[in-house]
Amino acid sequence: MKIARTVGLLAPVAIGVAVAVWLISTSEPPARVDSHERGVVAHTVMAEAGPVRAVVRGFGNVQAARSWEAISEVSGAITWRHPDLDTGNLLREGTRVLKIDPTAYELQVAQAEADLAALDAEAAQLDIDATNTERLLSLEQDRLDLAETELARMRDLVERGVASQSGLDGQERATLQVRRTTVELQNALDLIPTQRKKLDAQMARTKAILARARRDVEKTDIVVPFDLRVGSVHVQRHQFVTAGQPLVTADDVSQAQITAQIPLMSFRRLMGGGGEGSALSLGDMPTRFNGISAEVQLVSDPSQTWTGRLVRVESALDPQARSAPAVIVVDDPYANTNPPLHLPLVPNMYAEVILTGPVISTSVKVPGSAVHGGNLVYLRDADGRLELREVSVAWRQDGQAVLSGGIAPGEEVILGDLVPAIPGMIVTPAERPE
Numbered sequence: 502m503k504i505a506r507t508v509g510l511l512a513p514v515a516i517g518v519a520v521a522v523w524l525i526s527t528s529e530p531p532a533r534v535d536s537h538e539r540g541v542v543a544h545t546v547m548a549e550a551g552p553v554r555a556v557v558r559g560f561g562n563v564q565a566a567r568s569w570e571a572i573s574e575v576s577g578a579i580t581w582r583h584p585d586l587d588t589g590n591l592l593r594e595g596t597r598v599l600k601i602d603p604t605a606y607e608l609q610v611a612q613a614e615a616d617l618a619a620l621d622a623e624a625a626q627l628d629i630d631a632t633n634t635e636r637l638l639s640l641e642q643d644r645l646d647l648a649e650t651e652l653a654r655m656r657d658l659v660e661r662g663v664a665s666q667s668g669l670d671g672q673e674r675a676t677l678q679v680r681r682t683t684v685e686l687q688n689a690l691d692l693i694p695t696q697r698k699k700l701d702a703q704m705a706r707t708k709a710i711l712a713r714a715r716r717d718v719e720k721t722d723i724v725v726p727f728d729l730r731v732g733s734v735h736v737q738r739h740q741f742v743t744a745g746q747p748l749v750t751a752d753d754v755s756q757a758q759i760t761a762q763i764p765l766m767s768f769r770r771l772m773g774g775g776g777e778g779s780a781l782s783l784g785d786m787p788t789r790f791n792g793i794s795a796e797v798q799l800v801s802d803p804s805q806t807w808t809g810r811l812v813r814v815e816s817a818l819d820p821q822a823r824s825a826p827a828v829i830v831v832d833d834p835y836a837n838t839n840p841p842l843h844l845p846l847v848p849n850m851y852a853e854v855i856l857t858g859p860v861i862s863t864s865v866k867v868p869g870s871a872v873h874g875g876n877l878v879y880l881r882d883a884d885g886r887l888e889l890r891e892v893s894v895a896w897r898q899d900g901q902a903v904l905s906g907g908i909a910p911g912e913e914v915i916l917g918d919l920v921p922a923i924p925g926m927i928v929t930p931a932e933r934p935e
Contacts, residue, residue: 559761565752
């Protein structure tokens with residue numbers, strides 16, 4: 502029984518071994534798989550060093566560089582109005598646009614001229630009186646000399662008993678009369694300079710009145726001070742206006758200006774400053790403005806462009822953005838106007854200002870998309886493998902990152918992101934696939 506049981510167990514085992522041997526002998530060996538390194542295809546660009554210029558963009562509304570508001574300096578009715586004095590029309594310098602009734606002021610001129618003529622006549626009469634008084638005084642002085650001589654002779658005669666005392670008394674009375682006349686003429690002559698000063702003061706006052714009256718007559722003509730475009734007209738013909746009343750408002754067409762808000766650090770780079778520690782003197786700013794070019798373009802239509810210039814920076818920062826308000830002036834904003842192909846630069850247009858500064862330094866610039874995580878750049882080394890390198894980004898502008906260190910000119914920079922970015926893996930340039 503025991504042997505039979507053992508034989509019964511061995512039979513299935515033997516069959517299983519036979520089947521296994523048969524399967525192994527008839528099966529094919531496992532296929533050989535060749536091992537290859539992981540690689541990726543990416544766009545690359547060669548790093549190049551070149552001159553770096555700060556490019557700053559700002560936005561602002563267009564304004565006229567100068568505005569004119571005509572305010573009446575005299576009162577009167579509007580007797581004439583220029584036919585082209587309407588909103589939007591262009592007027593040349595020196596054009597008379599309004600006329601205020603000058604009648605009252607012309608009468609003041611005539612009255613002042615008459616008063617001045619009367620004073621001139623008084624001055625002439627005073628000169629004649631002075632001449633006549635001098636002549637009479639000369640004659641009376643001669644009479645006084647004769648009377649004094651005669652009086653001395655009479656006294657001598659009285660002392661010798663030849664002449665009577667009554668004769669001497671008569672001669673003394675006659676001499677005193679001549680003396681009185683001489684003193685009166687001298688006093689009259691001495692008063693002439695004072696009368697002359699009084700008359701001169703009256704003439705000066707009358708001349709001032711005459712000048713003011715003539716000025717008022719001139720102010721009845723409202724004349725355009727420079728080439729302008731009419732904004733608003735506040736009066737009509739036959740309307741009575743008072744002194745101080747607004748008449749016309751208009752804008753200068755020779756210049757337009759835009760106040761663009763520029764970030765402070767961007768403005769420092771624009772002015773040619775380096776890092777945060779570099780000094781920028783306010784006294785140097787006007788000189789540095791000459792090295793900055795400005796381009797103005799319409800936000801709603803970027804094809805509309807004008808060339809401007811940076812002229813100044815306003816005294817206070819913007820209270821909200823804390824940015825520097827840079828004033829850009831465009832000369833002759835109406836030049837080559839051909840609506841709608843080329844519009845004039847008029848007030849209240851919303852424009853973008855592009856300021857380009859002088860060369861700051863020679864640095865390496867790479868596309869902003871090539872910098873990952875703020876300071877990491879993917880490179881393709883000389884062996885064609887991926888290298889991760891940290892760089893120093895000075896600033897970014899127009900989609901470019903300006904580097905202050907980390908990459909040398911001639912190195913191959915990988916654009917875009919690699920997932921996963923494994924250092925040492927093979928990178929094949931998409932521009933020249935192998």
